[in-house]
Each structure stands twice: as C-alpha cells, then as structure tokens.
Amino acid sequence: MRVGSAPRGRRRKGRVGLRHVTPGRPRGDVTWSETYWKGPDVRLLGKTSEVTMSVKAFELVPVLGQDLLIGDKSWISVDCIECCGKNLYVATSDCCIYHFKLEEKASVSGRLAFTPTKQLHKYLGVKKAVNELKAASALNRLLVLCDNIVILMDMISLEPVPSGAKIKGITAFVVNENPVTGDPFCIEVCAISMKRKTVQMYTVHEDRVQLIKEISTPEQPVAMAVDGYFLCLAMSTQYIILSYNTGTSQDLFPYNSEDKQPIVKRIGREEFLLAGPGALGMFVTAAGISQRAPVHWSENVIGAAVCFPYVVALDEEFVTVHSMLDQQQKQSIPFRDGHILQDFEGKLILATSKEVYILVPLPLEKQIQDLLTSQRVEEALLLTRGARRNVPKEKFQGMYRRILQQAGFIQFGQLQFLEAKELFRNGQLDVRELMSLYPLLLPSTSTFIRSHPPLHEYADLNQLMQGDQEKITKCKRFLMSYLNEIRSTEIANGYKEDIDTALLKLYAEANHDSLLDLLVSENSCLLVDSIPWLEKHKKYFALGLLYHYNGQNEAALQLWVKIVEGQLQDTTRSDLFEYIVDFLSFCSNHELVWKYADWALQKNEEVGVQIFTRRPLDESQTSMNPDDIVNYLHKYKKAVVMYLEHLVFDRNVQKEKYHTHLAILYLDKVLELHSQSGSISEELISARRSLKNLLQRSNLYRVHLLLGKIKDTDLYMECAILHGKLEEHEKALEILVHKLKDFEAAEDYCLWNSNRKDSTCRQRLFHMLLALYLQPGVTSDALAMAGVDLLNNHAVEFDAVRVLQQVPDNWSIQLLSPFLTRAIRGSFHSKCTAELTSGLARSENLNYKYAKVKSRGNIITLSDKKVCQICQGFFTEPIFVRYPDGGLVHIQCTTKHHSLPATDQNFASRRNVMK
Numbered sequence: 037m038r039v040g041s042a043p044r045g046r047r048r049k050g051r052v053g054l055r056h057v058t059p060g061r062p063r064g065d066v067t068w069s070e071t072y073w074k075g076p077d078v079r080l081l082g083k084t085s086e087v088t089m090s091v092k093a094f095e096l097v098p099v100l101g102q103d104l105l106i107g108d109k110s111w112i113s114v115d116c117i118e119c120c121g122k123n124l125y126v127a128t129s130d131c132c133i134y135h136f137k138l139e140e141k142a143s144v145s146g147r148l149a150f151t152p153t154k155q156l157h158k159y160l161g162v163k164k165a166v167n168e169l170k171a172a173s174a175l176n177r178l179l180v181l182c183d184n185i186v187i188l189m190d191m192i193s194l195e196p197v198p199s200g201a202k203i204k205g206i207t208a209f210v211v212n213e214n215p216v217t218g219d220p221f222c223i224e225v226c227a228i229s230m231k232r233k234t235v236q237m238y239t240v241h242e243d244r245v246q247l248i249k250e251i252s253t254p255e256q257p258v259a260m261a262v263d264g265y266f267l268c269l270a271m272s273t274q275y276i277i278l279s280y281n282t283g284t285s286q287d288l289f290p291y292n293s294e295d296k297q298p299i300v301k302r303i304g305r306e307e308f309l310l311a312g313p314g315a316l317g318m319f320v321t322a323a324g325i326s327q328r329a330p331v332h333w334s335e336n337v338i339g340a341a342v343c344f345p346y347v348v349a350l351d352e353e354f355v356t357v358h359s360m361l362d363q364q365q366k367q368s369i370p371f372r373d374g375h376i377l378q379d380f381e382g383k384l385i386l387a388t389s390k391e392v393y394i395l396v397p398l399p400l401e402k403q404i405q406d407l408l409t410s411q412r413v414e415e416a417l418l419l420t421r422g423a424r425r426n427v428p429k430e431k432f433q434g435m436y437r438r439i440l441q442q443a444g445f446i447q448f449g450q451l452q453f454l455e456a457k458e459l460f461r462n463g464q465l466d467v468r469e470l471m472s473l474y475p476l477l478l479p480s481t482s483t484f485i486r487s488h489p490p491l492h493e494y495a496d497l498n499q500l501m502q503g504d505q506e507k508i509t510k511c512k513r514f515l516m517s518y519l520n521e522i523r524s525t526e527i528a529n530g531y532k533e534d535i536d537t538a539l540l541k542l543y544a545e546a547n548h549d550s551l552l553d554l555l556v557s558e559n560s561c562l563l564v565d566s567i568p569w570l571e572k573h574k575k576y577f578a579l580g581l582l583y584h585y586n587g588q589n590e591a592a593l594q595l596w597v598k599i600v601e602g603q604l605q606d607t608t609r610s611d612l613f614e615y616i617v618d619f620l621s622f623c624s625n626h627e628l629v630w631k632y633a634d635w636a637l638q639k640n641e642e643v644g645v646q647i648f649t650r651r652p653l654d655e656s657q658t659s660m661n662p663d664d665i666v667n668y669l670h671k672y673k674k675a676v677v678m679y680l681e682h683l684v685f686d687r688n689v690q691k692e693k694y695h696t697h698l699a700i701l702y703l704d705k706v707l708e709l710h711s712q713s714g715s716i717s718e719e720l721i722s723a724r725r726s727l728k729n730l731l732q733r734s735n736l737y738r739v740h741l742l743l744g745k746i747k748d749t750d751l752y753m754e755c756a757i758l759h760g761k762l763e764e765h766e767k768a769l770e771i772l773v774h775k776l777k778d779f780e781a782a783e784d785y786c787l788w789n790s791n792r793k794d795s796t797c798r799q800r801l802f803h804m805l806l807a808l809y810l811q812p813g814v815t816s817d818a819l820a821m822a823g824v825d826l827l828n829n830h831a832v833e834f835d836a837v838r839v840l841q842q843v844p845d846n847w848s849i850q851l852l853s854p855f856l857t858r859a860i861r862g863s864f865h866s867k868c869t870a871e872l873t874s875g876l877a878r879s880e881n882l883n884y885k886y887a888k889v890k891s892r893g894n895i896i897t898l899s900d901k902k903v904c905q906i907c908q909g910f911f912t913e914p915i916f917v918r919y920p921d922g923g924l925v926h927i928q929c930t931t932k933h934h935s936l937p938a939t940d941q942n943f944a945s946r947r948n949v950m951k
Contacts, residue, residue, distance in 0.1 A: 091366045091367065091403050091406055091407055091415070091419075092367055092398060092403070092406065093346055093357050093366055093367050093397060093398060093403055094343075094346075094348070094355075094357060094367065094369070094384070094395045094396060094397050094398065095147065095148075095395075095396045095398060096355070096369055096371070096386070096393050096394075096395055096396075097147075097148060097149065097150060097393060097394050097395075097396050098150075098391065098392075098393050099124070099138065099150045099152055099385075099392045099393055099394050100124075100126065100136065100152055100391060100392035101391055102390040102391055104136075104152060104154065105126060105128065105134065105390065105391075105392075106128065106390065109130075111129075112128050112129050112130050113128065113129045113389035113390065114126055114127075114128055114129075114376065114387045114388070114389055114390065114391075114392065115127045115128060115129050115165050115166050115167070116166055116167065116168055116169050116376065117169065117376055117378060117380075117385055117387055117392065118169035118170060118171050118178070118380070119138075119171075119378075119380035119381070119383055119385055120171035120173050120191070120380070120381070121173065121381075122137050122138050122139070123135065123136075123137065123138075123171065123191065124136040124137075124138050124152065124392075125169050125171065125178065126387075126392065127165075127166030127169055127180070128166075129165055130159075131159060131160045131161070131162055131163060131164060131165065131166060131182065132157055132158065132159050132160070133157060133158045133160070133166065133169070133178075133180065133189075133194060134154065134157045135154070135155040135156055135157065135158075135192075135194060136152040136153060136154050136155060137152070137153045137155055138150050138151070138152055138153075139151040139152075139153070148396050150394060155192075156193075156194060157194075158189075158194035158195075160180070160182055160187075162182060162183055164182050164183040165182070166180060166181065166182045167181045167182065167207075167208065168180070168181035168186075168208065168209060169181075170209070170210075170211050171191055172211070172223045172240065173191070174220065174221070174223070175221070175222070175223065175240070175241070175242050176190065176191050176192070176242070177189065177190070177191060177197070177240070177242065178190070178191045178194070179209070179211075179225070179240070181206070181208070181209060184204065184205055184206060184207060184230060185202055185203065185204050185205075185206075186202055186203035186204075186206060186209060186225075186227070186245075187202050188201050188202065188240065188243075188245070197242070197243050198243070199243040199244060201240075201241075201243055201244045201245045202245065203225070203227060203238060203245055205229060205230045205231070206227040206228055206229055206230065206236070207228045207229075207230060208227070208228045208257075208259065208260070209225050209226065209227040209228070210225070210226050210260060210261060210262055210302075211223055211224065211225055211226075212224035212225070212226060212262045212263070212264070213263070213302065214263045214264045214305060214306075215264075216264055216265060216281075217239060219239070221241065221242070222239045222240060222241045223239070223240050224237065224238070224239055224240075224248075224262075225237070225238045225239075225240050226238075226260065226262040226267065228257045228260060229250070232256055233252055233253045233254065233255060233256055233257075234250055234251070234252060234253065235250070235251045235253055235257060235260070235267060235269070235278075235280075236249070236250050236251075237249040237250075237251070237280060249280060251267070251278065251280045251283075253269060253271070253276075253278065253285075254271065254276070254285070255271035255272050255273065255274075256271065256272060257269045257270065257271060258270045258271065258272060258293050258298050259298045259299070259300045260300055261300045261301055261302040261308050262302065263302050263305065263306050263307075263308070263322065264305075264306065264322075265279050265280055265281035265282075266278070266279055266306060266322040267279075267280060268300050268302070268308040268310070268320070268322075269300070270291075270293070270298035270299075270300050270310070271293075272293045273290055273291070273292065273293070274287060274288065274289065274290040274291060275287075275288040275289060275291065275298070275300070275310050275320075276288060277320070277322060277323075277324050279322075286324045288310070288318075288320055288324065289312060289313065289318070290313070291311070291312065291313055296311065296335075296336075297311070297338055298310075298311060299311035299317075299337065299339070299340050301340055301341065301342065301379075303319070303342040304342075306321055306322035306323075307319060307320070307321050307322070308320050308321075308322075309340060309342060309347065311337055311340065312330065315332060315333055315334060315335045315337070316330040316331070316332060316333075317330055317331040317332075317333050317337075317340060317347055317349065317358070318330045319360075328360060329363050330363070331347050331349075331358040331359075331360070331363050331365075332358075332363070332365075333347075333349040333351075333356055333358060333365075334349065334351040334354070334356065336351045336352055337349045337350065337351050338350055338351060338352070338374075338375060338377075339374075339375075339376065339377030339378075340377065341377055341378065341379035341384055342360075342379065343379065343382070343384055343395075343397055344360065344422070344425065344426060345359060345360045345361050345419065345422035345423065346358065346359060346360065346366065346397075347359075347360055348377065348384055348395060349377075350371070350374050350375075350376075350377040350386065352372070352373075352374070353370065353371070353372055354368050354369060354370055354371060355368070355369040355371045355374070355377070355386065355395065356368050356369075357369075359418075359419070359422075360422070361418045361419065361421075361422040362415070362418055369395075371386065371388075371393075372388075373388040373389060374386055374387065374388055375387065375388065375389065384397075400419065400420075400423045400426070400427070401435065403419060404416045404419055404420055404423075404439055407419065408439070408442050408443065408446060411446050411450075413443045413446050413447060413455075416439060416443060417439070417440070417443060420435070420436055420439050421436075424436075436463075437463045437464055438463070438491070439463075440459050440460075440462050440463030440465075441459070441460065441463040441465045441469070441491050442491050442492065443459050443463075444456045444457075444458075444459030444460040444463060444465060445470075445491055445492040445494075446492075447459060448470075448511075448514075449492070449494070449500055451507065451510060451511075453510075453514040456514075457514075457517075457518055457521075460518070461522070461527065464527065465527075466484075466487075466531070467518075467519065467522060467527065467528070467531060467534075467535060468482070468484040468531060468534055469486060469487060469491060470515065470518070471515070471519075471534065471535075471538050472484065472486055473494060473496055473497045473500065474496070474497050474511075474512070474515065474538075475496055475497070475498070476541070477538045477541055477542070478534060478538065479533065479534055479537050479538075479562050479564075479565045480564065480565055481562065481564065481565075482534055484534070497511055512542055512545070512546065513546070515538075515542060516539065516542045516543065516546070516548065516550075519535050519538060519539050519542075520539065520550070522535070523535050523536065523539070532560040533560040533561075533562050535560075536554065536559045536560045536561045537560075537561050537562045537565050537566060539554055540554060540555070540559075540561045540566050540569065540570075540582075541565075541566075541569050544569055544570055544573045544575050544578065545573060547573075551575065551578050552577075552578060552581065552608070555578055555581040555582050555585060556581060556585075559585065561582060561585075563582070563586060566579075566582055567579060567582070570582065574604075574605060574606055575606065575608070576595050576596075576598070576599055576604045576606040577595075577596065577599065577606050577608040577609055577612065578608065579595060580592035580593075580595040580596050583595070584619075589623065589625060589628055590628055593616065593619070593620075593628065593632055596612060596615070596616050596619075597616070597632070597635065599612055600612055600613050600616065600639075613636075613639060613640070613643065614643060616632070616636065617636055617643055617644060617646050617647055618646070618650070620632055620633070620636065620647045621646055621647050621648075621649075621650035621651055622650075622651075622652065624655075626659040626660060629647060629660075633647050633648075633668075637669075637672050637675055641672050641673075641674040641675040641678075642674055642675075642678065644672075644675065645669070645672070645674075645675040645678045645679055648660075648665050648669075648679055648682075649678065649679060649682040649686070653687070662683055662689070662694075665679060666679065666680065666694075666697070673701075676701070677698070677701050677702075677705075680694055680697055680698040680701065681698065684698055684730070684734065690736060691736070692736045692737065692738065695730070695734045695736040695737040696736075696737040696738045696741065696742075698730060698737075699727070699730055699731065699734070699737045699742055700741075700742070700745075702723065702726050702727040702730060703727060703742060703745055703746065703754075705723050706720065706723045706724050706727055706751065706754075707745075707746075707749065709723055710749070710751075724751075724753075724754070727754060728753060728754060728757065731754060731757040731758065731761070732757055732788060735761065739758050739761045739762055740762075742754075742758055743755065743758045743759075743762075746758075752771050752772070752775045752776045753772075753776065753778075753781065755768075755771055756768040756769075756771040756772050756776075756781075756785065757785075759771070760785060760789050765789065765801060765804055766804060766808075768785060769782055769785065769786075769801075769804060769805050769808055770808060772785060773805070773808050773809070773819070773822075774808075777818075779822040779825070779826075782805055783805070783826065783829075783830070785801075786798065786801040786802050786805055786833075789801060795833075798833055799833055799834065799835060802826070802830060802833045802834060803834065803835070803838060803842075805826060806823055806826055806827070806834070806839070806842060807842065809822050809823035809826065810823055810842055810843065810844065820844075823843075824847075824851055824852070827839060827852065827854075827855040828852075828854040828855050831854070831855045831857075831858035831859050831862070832858060832862055834855075834859070836855075836856070836859035836860075836863065839855070839859075896918060896924075898911060898914055898916060898924070899911075900912075902924060904924065904925045904926045904929055905919075905923040905924060905925050906925045906926070906929040906930075906932070907925075907926065907929050909926065911924070911926070915927055917929075917930045
C-alpha cells in the first residue's frame with residue numbers, strides 16, 4: 037500500500053488514505069480504501085486483528101546479570117548496547133562503557149548458552165548519558181554518542197583515536213548499511229543535527245570524519261533510518277521518505293510524537309518498519325508503498341526488530357512475536373522493565389535497566405515440526421515457504437518436500453483426501469510410504485523400508501482409523517483413485533509393480549469394475565501376489581485375464597471353462613462362453629484352438645463355429661486350412677453349413693468344391709424336411725430360400741449333380757434355376773409356367789437370368805416366355821391374361837413388331853393399349869436419340885474440317901535459317917511438320933516428342949498437325 041503522500045502545502049488532516057498495491061502489479065492498477073485510526077480496536081481492510089499463540093519461535097536467554105554490570109550500584113542503569121561479532125559493548129548511566137567477549141555454547145539439552153568475559157571498561161569522564169554505540173569492525177572503531185558529540189574510539193582498547201576526530205552538535209546518528217560511496221575503508225553515517233530541520237551525511241575513516249552533505253527537512257527529525265540514498269524520517273507529526281540524492285520527499289502517514297515514541301527500523305534493502313497509528317507496525321519501501329500487510333502490536337511498543345519471518349516488538353510488560361507471513365501474533369514472552377530491543381547482525385538483544393538478554397530464534401525446522409505436531413498444517417506450510425530466503429536452495433528443497441509429505445499424512449489422517457493428494461504429489465512422496473499403511477498391500481517381495489525419521493506416527497490404517505470400517509473404506513477408495521492417477525506419471529517410476537499389484541488387490545477386495553480395465557491394459561501386476569489374492573476373492577475371470585496378459589493362455593482357458601461348467605463360481609461375465617469363443621477366434625496358438633474347439637462346438641454349434649468364421653483374414657492358413665476345418669466340422673451339421681456359408685458368401689472363396697458342398701447340404705436338408713411332413717413348415721421355407729439364393733447367386737457348383745438329386749422331386753423352382761444355369765431356358769420357363777403356374781416367378785426368372793447381360797439376352801428371354809403363354813393348343817384364359825400382363829408391365833423389353841406378329845388376331849387394341857403406348861413412346865425416344873447423336877457427330881466432324889482448312893490456309897515460310905523447335909537443328913529439305921501453335925519441327929522429331937519445349941503443350945491427340 038502506498039502510504040498516501042500529499043504535495044507540500046496540501047497535506048491531508050485527520051484521515052489517512054491507504055493505497056494497497058499487489059506485488060508485481062503495475063502502479064496504475066491499484067485499489068483505494070480508507071480507514072480511520074480510533075485506538076486499539078483497529079480494523080484493517082475489513083479484518084479485525086486477532087491474537088493467536090501458535091508457535092514457540094524464540095527463547096529468552098540471559099547474557100549479563102546485574103552482578104557483572106553494576107554490582108551493588110543500584111542507581112546505575114543500562115543506557116545502550118552494541119554487539120559486533122563476539123564483542124558486546126554496554127554503556128551505563130554513569131558514562132561508562134563495558135566491553136565483553138561472548139562465547140556461545142550449546143547445552144546437553146540443545147539449548148544455547150552465552151558466557152560473557154569482561155575485557156575492560158572505560159569511563160568517559162563526563163556526567164552525561166551515552167545515547168548511542170555503533171561498532172565499525174572494518175575500521176576497528178567504536179562510534180560513541182555522548183553529550184551531542186560522536187567520538188571515535190578503538191574497539192579493543194576503548195581509547196579515543198589520536199587525531200581526536202569527532203562529530204559535534206548532533207542528537208542521533210545511524211550507519212548506512214547500504215553505502216553509496218563504494219569506499220571499503222570508510223563508513224557512511226547519517227546524523228540528526230542540533231540545527232533546526234537538518235540532517236547531515238558524513239563519511240567516517242579510521243582517523244578522520246568528513247561532512248558530505250546537509251539535507252533540509254520540513255520538520256525537526258526525531259528518529260531515522262537510512263538505506264542507500266533514502267532516508268526514512270520520523271518528524272514530530274509524521275513520517276516521510278526523503279532522497280538526499282534528488283532532494284524529493286514523500287509524506288507517509290501522521291503520528292503524534294508527544295503521545296508515543298516513534299520507531300523507524302531498516303529491515304532490508306529500501307524497506308523500513310515504522311510504528312504507525314492504531315498500534316500497527318507498517319512496512320514501507322523507499323518508493324512509499326507497502327508490499328506487506330501491517331502487523332498489529334501493542335499500543336505501548338517501545339522497540340521493534342525483524343528476524344525474518346518474524347517481527348519482534350517490546351512493550352513495558354511483554355516481548356511479542358508477529359509473523360510477517362500471516363500477520364498473526366505467534367508468541368508472547370513476559371518481560372518487565374525492558375527498554376532496549378536491537379537487532380545486531382541477526383542477534384536480537386534485549387535489556388532492562390540492569391540486565392542483558394539475547395532472544396534466540398529456535399530452528400525453523402523445529403518450529404515447523406511443532407506446528408505439524410499440533411496439526412496446524414497451513415501455518416506450517418506458510419512458515420516453510422517463508423523460510424525459503426534463509427535456507428540454501430538444495431537444503432530447502434529437501435526440507436520442503438519432507439514437510440509437504442508430513443502435512444499430507446496429517447490431512448490424510450483427517451480424511452481431507454483432496455488436500456492430502458495435492459500435498460503428496462507436490463512433495464513427490466514415495467507412494468510406498470502411503471501403501472505401507474494398508475496391511476498386506478505391498479507385495480511380499482517388496483524391500484521397502486519406511487522413511488527415517490518417520491513421516492508419521494501411525495502403525496497402519498487400523499490404528500489410524502481406530503478400527504472404523506467406514507473410514508477405512510474411504511481411505512481405500514482414496515488410495516485407489518490416487519494410485520490410478522499416478523501410475524502413468526513419473527511418480528510411479530521404479531514402483532510400477534508395487535502400484536499395479538496394490539491396485540489389483542484394492543479393486544478385487546472392493547469388487548470394483550476397474551479391475552478388468554487394469555488387467556486388459558498394460559500392467560505390471562506380480563503373479564506371486566496377485567494369484568492367491570484373486571483366488572481369495574473368487575475373481576477367477578480376472579485371474580484368467582492376468583494369466584493371458586502374462587502369456588499363460590492355457591491356464592486362462594482352463595479357469596474360464598471351469599466357470600462355464602459350474603466348477604467355479606464367478607458371475608463377472610454372464611456371456612463368458614461367447615467370450616471364450618471370441619478369445620479362441622483370435623488366438624494365435626492353433627494347438628490350443630483345436631484343443632478347445634470340440635468343447636465349444638459340443639456346447640453350442642452355432643456359437644462355437646465362430647472360432648473358425650471370425651479368424652483374422654491375414655492369418656496363415658498352414659495350420660488353419662479351410663479344407664481341414666471343413667473335414668473337422670463334418671460331425672457338426674450346423675457348424676459345417678455355417679462355415680461353408682462363411683467361405684462362400686463372406687469371404688467369397690471361388691472354389692467349386694465349397695459351393696457344391698454347401699448346395700448339397702442345403703438340398704439334403706430341404707429333402708429331409710420335405711419328407712418328414714406333408715405340410716409346409718417355416719423351417720422348410722427358410723431352407724428352400726437358402727438353397728434358392730445359393731443356386732441363383734453362384735455359378736461354381738456342379739449343376740448336373742444337383743439336377744440328378746432333385747429330378748424326381750417336386751422342387752420345381754430349384755429345378756428351373758438349375759436348367760437356367762445350363763442355358764436351358766425353355767425347360768426352365770416351361771416348369772415355371774406349366775408345372776408351378778407361377779407367372780410372377782417366370783418374370784423374375786427372365787430378369788435375374790439376364791442380369792449383367794446385354795439387352796438382347798433379356799429380350800430373347802421375354803419373347804420366349806410370351807411364346808409359352810401364347811403357345812397354340814395349350815393357351816388358356818389364365819395364360820392369355822399372363823401374356824397381356826407381361827406385355828403391359830415390360831413393354832420396353834419387347835420388339836413391338838415381333839409381338840404384333842405373335843399375338844392372336846382376336847385381341848383388341850384396348851387390351852394392348854398400355855403396351856402399344858409404351859412401345860410407340862420407346863420407339864420415338866430411340867429415333868430422337870439417334871437423330872441427336874447423329875447431329876452431334878456431324879457437328880463435331882464439321883468443326884474438325886474447319887480447323888483443318890484454317891490451318892492449311894496460312895502461308896508458311898521455310899528457309900535454311902529456320903531451326904527445328906525440338907532439336908534446334910536446321911532444315912535441309914522442304915519436309916516438315918507444323919504444330920497448331922505455328923511451331924515447325926522435323927518429321928523424325930515428332931515421333932520422339934509430342935510437345936514443344938517452350939509451351940509444354942501436348943499435341944499427341946491433335947489432328948491439326950500439318951505435314
């Protein structure tokens with residue numbers, strides 16, 4: 037948020053505008069809101085500040101007791117502190133500076149302890165308090181502010197520098213930790229001058245001090261912090277950001293220095309922490325915006341420091357710890373009479389008037405583990421992500437993955453499966469860690485050992501869910517879903533057998549439909565574990581699929597046959613017999629096919645024969661020869677007929693023996709049914725229809741053989757068809773007309789017998805039929821009417837002149853009017869068509885003649901300088917060929933090329949080439 041700045045002379049009063057900026061969003065894309073400062077009950081962006089105590093982030097460790105500092109001089113108090121490396125400097129109210137060496141040691145319990153060793157102390161000889169200490173280790177100097185004078189002292193001996201260099205007339209100073217001079221042998225100091233409204237910039241060397249710049253301020257500064265060219269100043273009524281390089285300043289927000297002590301801390305590059313109105317710790321950048329939400333601390337804060345990701349605040353009674361990540365208070369440590377809180381190179385040092393303490397941060401890993409132990413997953417993850425900047429990349433990645441995995445198990449234990457799945461995937465969990473919670477789920481051959489230290493404290497799923505079967509079932513459903521998702525991803529690399537075997541067990545136990553999908557697709561299920569598990573849960577069909585996938589087809593068939601025969605109970609597929617037949621029809625092991633073909637055919641011939649009829653067309657016929665199959669199927673009447681039908685009709689095999697064999701089987705069945713019953717049954721009708729269809733469609737069977745078998749029967753229709761195949765059309769039509777008296781069948785005979793033949797053949801057949809109808813001596817009224825119908829229905833098939841010569845003289849014109857009308861119309865149509873064809877031909881011929889005459893009418897000049905357009909050779913005699921485009925070529929060149937190179941136009945079929 038941009039802490040709203042107003043131009044000089046137009047500063048806002050009473051109300052503060054906060055401009056909230058999302059990090060990474062352009063400056064122009066902002067949201068404005070306003071809030072009022074009304075004391076401790078502060079509402080920021082619609083959220084009321086809440087105090088939560090969720091983690092122990094720091095321990096308070098004593099460093100210097102009263103006995104080491106002031107002994108029994110109770111009137112003396114600690115005024116200020118400086119720490120640089122192992123050097124601790126303490127200034128007391130009697131104008132004395134103490135120098136201690138701090139040794140840091142870890143106790144047996146793992147807690148840190150500090151042992152101070154006093155080096156010396158130095159009285160400054162004035163009766164004024166020491167206001168500020170600052171060590172510059174690069175210069176081996178200690179800067180001491182006392183009586184408005186900064187004195188340069190040796191860090192070890194505490195003696196003033198021989199040159200007597202000092203800075204006079206200042207009330208406070210800070211060292212620029214982001215210097216702009218680039219000189220490694222000096223430090224930059226920013227000081228508040230006693231002059232009104234002035235800040236001074238100095239460079240401090242080992243033995244001298246140099247004033248660089250004086251900067252005017254709108255009000256007298258009270259406190260300040262510096263980073264690079266930017267000063268963050270607390271005035272008497274407000275905070276501002278000032279660039280002493282450009283001289284520009286920006287107002288931040290107001291406060292009252294009479295009511296509370298200002299706090300200005302540099303916490304990072306171009307970022308500051310300020311004590312804002314309404315008990316808020318505000319983060320402000322040098323650009324005047326806030327990229328972090330403020331923290332809500334006590335109204336009476338007297339000191340603050342940052343130890344990422346925490347802000348530590350000191351008031352009269354407590355040290356409070358606030359997270360910069362979620363702005364919540366995490367810890368509160370009782371600490372009375374504290375008045376100093378400083379951050380020295382990562383060490384947070386606290387002091388009362390008599391004692392000095394160090395606030396030791398607990399390792400982030402321990403804080404995170406404490407949060408996980410308390411099952412505060414979101415806080416633990418937030419703290420982990422916030423710690424990224426303080427942990428080496430490789431170490432952080434390993435730590436972060438482990439914490440994600442731990443958090444995933446916590447969510448899993450709470451049945452928050454979606455959250456757990458996301459954490460497991462992001463944490464790249466070895467899925468066997470999760471599978472090991474499920475008893476008997478990991479393969480017996482697995483060598484997996486759980487992570488150490490463990491990711492959770494559960495022995496197995498029963499302990500985790502306390503035997504609650506409903507919860508256990510939910511957990512198993514989750515694992516099924518999770519394993520199915522990851523089995524094709526990189527997460528499963530190296531564990532494919534464990535994952536697929538576990539899925540098989542879960543699916544079989546839950547009677548899940550996905551069991552079959554798993555087994556018919558690519559899988560890595562281990563037989564040694566899967567076989568007994570499927571047998572235990574009576575999943576014999578699935579076990580057969582597993583055998584098949586592993587190349588054990590005979591074992592699979594044995595199981596399936598036992599299920600069909602009722603020896604094993606498995607209701608997975610009600611159509612298992614059909615499935616076995618289908619399996620055998622595509623089985624490449626022909627020995628296995630022959631072994632189980634008898635069983636299938638005995639069970640059901642019509643289904644069993646599909647083993648042979650559904651075989652792949654590109655299959656080698658070495659061991660699956662049709663002749664062998666036909667011989668094998670002789671004992672199965674229905675099966676052999678169906679197989680021959682497959683060869684003749686489906687595969688269109690053009691072999692006489694198959695067509696004849698099928699025709700004989702059809703005929704035998706018809707004769708058998710015909711002899712069994714005097715009445716006509718549906719079965720007989722169907723059998724005769726099949727026979728008739730074969731006789732009409734095929735031209736490969738032995739006609740005389742079939743005629744010999746039916747000549748003494750009343751199968752007149754079939755007999756007529758056979759005579760037709762022998763081109764004995766008169767006999768065939770005589771049977772149809774005089775024996776069957778089926779005139780419609782006679783007409784159909786003429787049509788199908790002349791199908792795919794010329795019109796003359798069809799006309800001959802129809803005239804032959806008409807002659808039978810009008811045969812002298814046998815003609816009846818029925819035959820006469822059949823003749824009339826034949827003429828009227830098929831007028832186009834007859835020669836009208838011959839018909840008029842054949843019909844009796846006593847037939848009326850009215851009786852034949854439909855025939856005559858169609859005949860005249862057809863004749864006229866033929867005449868018109870012929871005339872049109874002739875006219876078109878004459879027109880085309882005329883066009884050719886015109887083109888020829890036109891091409892011959894042009895003058896052609898030929899000289900010895902003309903060259904052939906094809907071979908580029910000169911003409912030596914007046915013999916040439918001229919193409920329609922005017923190109924001249926040698927006669928011999930035209931036999932080799934039909935197009936000119938320049939146009940590539942082909943003249944091979946053109947007739948206007950001149951010679």
